[in-house]
Amino acid sequence: MIERLENVGVVVEDLDAAVAFFVGLGMVLEGTAPVEGSWVDRVVGIDGLKLDVAMVRTPDGHGRLELMRFRAPVAVDCRPDAPVYALGLRRVLFGVTDLDGVVSDLRARGVQLMGEVVQYEDSHKFCYVRGPEGIIVAFAERLEQLG
Template sequence: MTLQRMDNVGIVVEDLDAAVAFFAELGMEVEGRAQIEGLFADQAVGLDGVRSEIAMMRTPDGHGKLELAQYQNPAAIGDGAHNSPPNTLGLHRVMFAVDDIHDTIARLRPLGAELIGEVARYEDIYLLCYLRGPSGIILALAEQIG
């Protein structure tokens, strides 16, 4: 038995439409949306009475995917702290390669994106930054410059 591939990264969000709009502006495409409920959902995630809506987003090359999920039942839980620092335990961030980091930041700001630090230069190879998106999701952006 061998690993075939990494299929997707799942992220629970508060507002699915806002998260879809954010990642679409980043350049991802909606592959599909679906209501998820029933016995299979309860069994797979280990909760009772699961009812959620998901949107599968894919990168333009078709290889990277995010599954965004908004739970109607049971309600999503969290501490409400959407500004946890980047060194918080757990899923750290999702990184995307972009053509123009400054343009990408400018396009995402009206959708709620906030720079965590600043755009940094790594030697003459990359421009890099972290920003916070919907539901406190941390994104890393990388623009290859050399």
């Protein structure tokens, strides 16, 4: 039985830019490391696998992203502008306490909203942005305490 979600893996070309983006949102860099050797080859089923990994976590310690840059084999390109309704993993959503402040900070760093900030009934405000390399990052602010 599943006990918890350990992390979500995200493959990027510019590991430093991806780390800077998520740390800029308030995530904490837990560490970086090169990963290679027979153990990872056997786990993944690819001989000669070499990658660099950065693990970032949410401030509460419950959510993690494993940011990965592959050195061998070279990462396969996919559409970084894929729409939110494309097949596959499309977005990561973070809960925030001040969505307007997050949006202001993102805009100051040149990040644009994909749509707009929208309030759903009296419960949440949401928005989507494109992070580094087309990663869709969503934010939700809870407006009232839910039961």
